[in-house]
Amino acid sequence: MFLLDAPVTAKRQVAQGMFVIAMRAPEIAATVRAGQFVNLGWSGGPLLRRPFSVYRADGEDIEVVLKAVGVGTAQLLEMEGGDRVSCLGPLGRGFEIAGSRVLVISGGLGVAPMPLAARDARSAGARVTWVHGARTAAELCSEADGDEIVWATDDGSRGFHGTAVAAATDAGLVLACGPNRMLAAVAERWPDAQVAVETYMGCGTGVCLGCAVPLALGGYDRACKEGPVYRAAAVNWSALPAHLPYVA
Amino acid sequence: MFLLDAPVTAKRQVAQGMFVIAMRAPEIAATVRAGQFVNLGWSGGPLLRRPFSVYRADGEDIEVVLKAVGVGTAQLLEMEGGDRVSCLGPLGRGFEIAGSRVLVISGGLGVAPMPLAARDARSAGARVTWVHGARTAAELCSEADGDEIVWATDDGSRGFHGTAVAAATDAGLVLACGPNRMLAAVAERWPDAQVAVETYMGCGTGVCLGCAVPLALGGYDRACKEGPVYRAAAVNWSALPAHLPYVA
Amino acid sequence: MTVDMSVAIGDLRLRGPVLAASGTFGYGTEVPLLERRALGGMVSKGIFIRPREGTAPPRIAETPAGMLNAIGLQGPGVEALIRDYAPQWAGWDFPILVNINGESASEYGELAARLDGVPGVAGFEINISCPNVEQGGLYFGNDPRAAAAVTDAVRRRTKLPVWVKLTPMVSDIGVIARAVESVGADALCAINTFVGMSIDLNTYGPRLSFRTGGLSGPAIRPLAVHLAHQAARAVRIPVIGIGGITRAEDALEFLVAGCVAVQVGTATFVNPKAIEEVHDGLVSFLESRGFKTLADLPRYLPRD
Amino acid sequence: MTVDMSVAIGDLRLRGPVLAASGTFGYGTEVPLLERRALGGMVSKGIFIRPREGTAPPRIAETPAGMLNAIGLQGPGVEALIRDYAPQWAGWDFPILVNINGESASEYGELAARLDGVPGVAGFEINISCPNVEQGGLYFGNDPRAAAAVTDAVRRRTKLPVWVKLTPMVSDIGVIARAVESVGADALCAINTFVGMSIDLNTYGPRLSFRTGGLSGPAIRPLAVHLAHQAARAVRIPVIGIGGITRAEDALEFLVAGCVAVQVGTATFVNPKAIEEVHDGLVSFLESRGFKTLADLPRYLPRD
Numbered sequence A, B: 001m002f003l004l005d006a007p008v009t010a011k012r013q014v015a016q017g018m019f020v021i022a023m024r025a026p027e028i029a030a031t032v033r034a035g036q037f038v039n040l041g042w043s044g045g046p047l048l049r050r051p052f053s054v055y056r057a058d059g060e061d062i063e064v065v066l067k068a069v070g071v072g073t074a075q076l077l078e079m080e081g082g083d084r085v086s087c088l089g090p091l092g093r094g095f096e097i098a099g100s101r102v103l104v105i106s107g108g109l110g111v112a113p114m115p116l117a118a119r120d121a122r123s124a125g126a127r128v129t130w131v132h133g134a135r136t137a138a139e140l141c142s143e144a145d146g147d148e149i150v151w152a153t154d155d156g157s158r159g160f161h162g163t164a165v166a167a168a169t170d171a172g173l174v175l176a177c178g179p180n181r182m183l184a185a186v187a188e189r190w191p192d193a194q195v196a197v198e199t200y201m202g203c204g205t206g207v208c209l210g211c212a213v214p215l216a217l218g219g220y221d222r223a224c225k226e227g228p229v230y231r232a233a234a235v236n237w238s239a240l241p242a243h244l245p246y247v248a
Numbered sequence C, D: 001m002t003v004d005m006s007v008a009i010g011d012l013r014l015r016g017p018v019l020a021a022s023g024t025f026g027y028g029t030e031v032p033l034l035e036r037r038a039l040g041g042m043v044s045k046g047i048f049i050r051p052r053e054g055t056a057p058p059r060i061a062e063t064p065a066g067m068l069n070a071i072g073l074q075g076p077g078v079e080a081l082i083r084d085y086a087p088q089w090a091g092w093d094f095p096i097l098v099n100i101n102g103e104s105a106s107e108y109g110e111l112a113a114r115l116d117g118v119p120g121v122a123g124f125e126i127n128i129s130c131p132n133v134e135q136g137g138l139y140f141g142n143d144p145r146a147a148a149a150v151t152d153a154v155r156r157r158t159k160l161p162v163w164v165k166l167t168p169m170v171s172d173i174g175v176i177a178r179a180v181e182s183v184g185a186d187a188l189c190a191i192n193t194f195v196g197m198s199i200d201l202n203t204y205g206p207r208l209s210f211r212t213g214g215l216s217g218p219a220i221r222p223l224a225v226h227l228a229h230q231a232a233r234a235v236r237i238p239v240i241g242i243g244g245i246t247r248a249e250d251a252l253e254f255l256v257a258g259c260v261a262v263q264v265g266t267a268t269f270v271n272p273k274a275i276e277e278v279h280d281g282l283v284s285f286l287e288s289r290g291f292k293t294l295a296d297l298p299r300y301l302p303r304d
């Protein structure tokens, strides 16, 4: 775990309202694993840090992908090259990647942890099929990649007309991230899938117990320590707060 | 009284650590009188506005002069051209300028209301003598002007060695602004002098009663409404909080 | 589509739910900027029978997302209020309630009697919650018997609406709320400021000459929403929410939590048009959610 | 010149006045970033005899300069604490106090008895101020008799230092402070969180599943400074200040107001090095003012 004062190095648009921000955080870039996240703070920002999956890591930089859904994300998107972000991470447990065939399923901003996952899977010699879904073609993240890519849109404006889960065909290892209702559907079909969940977070480091994830066996654990990646069947989906407006 | 969203148009240094910031506020520039102030707020700033005397007003712009003494002034000095400041004013009662000879006495940042005062006095045909004092030569505001200018420094590094008050020779109308102890000395020597005082302010508009100025006759009135300009002898100087660190 | 924003508080009908809070809007004569149409009503600065000097400066100190004040209820006294302000109020198109104060129940009663029937005075807000006076103030606010005695003394001297402004400095606000309801209060205002202190590291003493002050502003909003909600659950009379409201969303928290109206205070210092923006923001919110009247807003008010 | 930062709290000597607050530093094992030298001590997350699941999510909500939390004292129970954490604590160079909780005075007593003598446990902080549990919690905190009964039950079962953590949800904190002092508390911790509520305008209900939560962070600092000051004036035992401390200047407000030490909570979430920065900032402040020991810092503590 590192606490770095990271300058913003680049910014680009990857879908309607969706942007990637890169920042120089060498120690984090060198150690982050797919599915882990960073907790970001900045002067003039809200009191609490904001957690973001690491989207990509190359060389000295890490990237995060986001949409403006509130105060913090709006401020982050206003940042310019050179502006400094306090970057805490890498945090949480990432994906356990193994096997020869990997199916990646992402809904909307659920694309966030997947470029790293796809990279690791392919460098481990696996064949990656990536199913990416969104409401409309314009909201599809342009940077999904893999040996095979399947697009899905709720309005049918591009690729499969329906959800990413419905568009997916079976595979060995399944990795998924997106709205809770999508992850619940993944859990139905692939109990052993690895899914990355979101909760409100106080600290991101395991000390506040604010990020409780309800477990199928009862009780809660911490999205920021034991999570954010879980075996799909291990989560009590009906008890995990839904309606995260920012997850399109 | 106007509430304007004023873009910063210029910034210049006038002494060690002392800067002038100009902003476009046409209605205020057109109506402000010497000794009046504006109450400034900006997004990402502190909760309460910060009051500043109007230093100059020409055309569509007004100017304020300040040093960084805390959160708000530091943020103001970081602003760049185009950044927006919410500008409330003009506020308070200014100087009543009359007579053929006017003596202006300013200590440190007490220079703030004086360029407007000198302008009005001279356009009313008066002869203006301006005595400006500071700790050291470097802290003297370079923009003091008048028919006659007298410099005073506590360390004698420029002009008269001592206070501005000691350096001043008698005159008709006396206008003064600076640290309380200086204004108290002015009151001793020229009970009828017009002095501009400072207090903490909540609203700047007369509704909170936070800016209480203790009066010689007892009771308090409002620096933001009846003030900030007072007849020197009307103020109970011993009861007016001193140690305003930012008034050098 | 226009939304019906009017609210009835007892017999008093307001054109809108956003009022100016006592002590933050003076006597309504100071600031020309606000569009008056947005004002549902105004509560004037706290007044005593006799003139009061108020406390020595410094009277205010800024804190994170808030401010402390210790004004000490400076005011000209009731006769000056009747002479200088009431006549102007009589001509305005929104009701003015007078925030009344005293050092004994009977003083509150006399003050109400003196103001009862004066043109321009639409009702009373009993301040039993001022943290910044030596006598009275808070004491009346956190003892149910004393709170009821003050309310009763006022109630007996006037037919005008009587609102009681509660202090947050209690372990159970419901007890006080029920006590004043039982003696005929028409509405409750929740809440007044919290007692706080800020230290000056140059003088090694309090920043405020009064030592302590009342905390207001956004910092207290979550506490105020909770207390207003608790009060609303404890009584049947209407509750007016107060504390840290700067935007329509803030006001909506109080309204959903069971309040019929709100008062805006400190925000007016920062933005003289705050009340206008809160009111207009409420209208657009209700429109966007398809509500035709403010009364249609869903409330969260479990009775238990 | 090096400043002597050590403080004595009863028989317990701390190398520095800055402690980690309960529930904001876990069990001290989670975050590697902080330089431990800056830690005067640590109070562990609140524990019950039995394991507790805690409340359903959402458990936290952000507010202006603060946050609401309703964790519900989730914890593994005392046996797991003794098995998994105490052994690690025994090897650390600063004292760990255990924040103990119960649903009855005797439960508090049993918990203390079970932990008394366990290597790694240096003392107890009695939590009679948790707003987020159905039974106990706040109730013990705002009734002097109940507060004294709990303290007494613990005092009888251990010779270790017993600190009592007070709730701000009282009309006179001095009464509770004196009540627990009279039955042998070694120190007071002021304060725990304030009860607050935040409304979600999408669901028209509370943001937190527990409905209400405890407010912490900079927003409450002026209230906490005042309450810690009131407590310090009411008793002779040391008071440890808590509430909204993020920088050395904040800690200094509590110290000048009469506290002997401070605890840092929420700030640690924002800045894992907060405790280090507060401690180092205190040292530089004392140096800059020419003080040789923390004890030389002028205090504002009028006895009346």
Ligand SMILES: Cc1cc2nc3c(=O)[nH]c(=O)nc-3n(C[C@H](O)[C@H](O)[C@H](O)COP(=O)(O)OP(=O)(O)OC[C@H]3O[C@@H](n4cnc5c(N)ncnc54)[C@H](O)[C@@H]3O)c2cc1C
Binding pocket: A037, A046, A050, A051, A052, A053, A054, A064, A065, A066, A067, A068, A069, A070, A071, A072, A073, A074, A109, A112, A113, A197, A198, A199, A200, A201, A223, A228, A244, A245, A246
């Ligand atoms: C482990 C993890 C990884 C994440 N990765 C990403 C990512 O890669 N890209 C991305 O855009 N977002 C990500 N998020 C979500 C992101 O943290 C929130 O969108 C962000 O905190 C919103 O902050 P804000 O100030 O803009 O919104 P706020 O003003 O705080 O809130 C705006 C709205 O968003 C909702 N919200 C805010 N924070 C959260 C949260 N933590 N969980 C659920 N709802 C919330 C609120 O209900 C509110 O309605 C992640 C969250 C977690 C826990």
Ligand SMILES: Cc1cc2nc3c(=O)[nH]c(=O)nc-3n(C[C@H](O)[C@H](O)[C@H](O)COP(=O)(O)OP(=O)(O)OC[C@H]3O[C@@H](n4cnc5c(N)ncnc54)[C@H](O)[C@@H]3O)c2cc1C
Binding pocket: B037, B046, B050, B051, B052, B053, B054, B064, B065, B066, B067, B068, B069, B070, B071, B072, B073, B074, B109, B112, B113, B197, B198, B199, B200, B201, B223, B228, B244, B245, B246
């Ligand atoms: C009518 C009036 C006119 C003013 N004109 C000018 C001007 O032209 N140029 C200028 O530089 N300053 C002027 N001031 C003072 C200016 O408003 C304060 O310096 C400013 O508010 C400091 O804000 P801050 O956030 O930087 O400091 P803060 O962080 O708020 O405080 C920093 C220090 O400054 C002191 N301080 C802050 N505000 C005030 C205040 N209003 N009164 C007394 N002490 C205060 C505090 O004690 C604190 O120690 C004026 C004040 C008034 C009332």
Ligand SMILES: Cc1cc2nc3c(=O)[nH]c(=O)nc-3n(C[C@H](O)[C@H](O)[C@H](O)COP(=O)(O)O)c2cc1C
Binding pocket: B202, B208, B209, B210, C021, C022, C023, C024, C045, C046, C047, C069, C071, C073, C099, C127, C130, C165, C191, C192, C193, C215, C216, C217, C218, C220, C242, C243, C244, C245, C263, C264, C265, C266, C267
């Ligand atoms: C400067 C100031 C003066 C106040 N004076 C009074 C008063 O005279 N009577 C009263 O009942 N409340 C008074 N209040 C309390 C406010 O009416 C309001 O209850 C409180 O400030 C919380 O609301 P806010 O956070 O919107 O300011 C005053 C508040 C401030 C900030």
Ligand SMILES: Cc1cc2nc3c(=O)[nH]c(=O)nc-3n(C[C@H](O)[C@H](O)[C@H](O)COP(=O)(O)O)c2cc1C
Binding pocket: A202, A208, A209, A210, D021, D022, D023, D024, D045, D046, D047, D069, D071, D073, D099, D127, D130, D165, D191, D192, D193, D215, D216, D217, D218, D220, D242, D243, D244, D245, D263, D264, D265, D266, D267
């Ligand atoms: C997430 C969270 C959990 C907490 N858990 C406990 C606890 O278990 N026991 C306790 O006595 N106080 C607990 N507290 C209160 C803190 O110890 C502290 O008293 C309070 O947060 C005020 O300090 P702060 O503003 O520095 O956070 C908790 C606070 C937070 C924010």
Ligand code: FES
Binding pocket: A200, A201, A202, A203, A204, A205, A206, A207, A208, A209, A210, A211, A222, A223, A224, A225
């Ligand atoms: S966010 Fe604090 S424990 Fe997970």
Ligand code: FES
Binding pocket: B200, B201, B202, B203, B204, B205, B206, B207, B208, B209, B210, B211, B222, B223, B224, B225
């Ligand atoms: S600053 Fe509010 S009355 Fe003067």
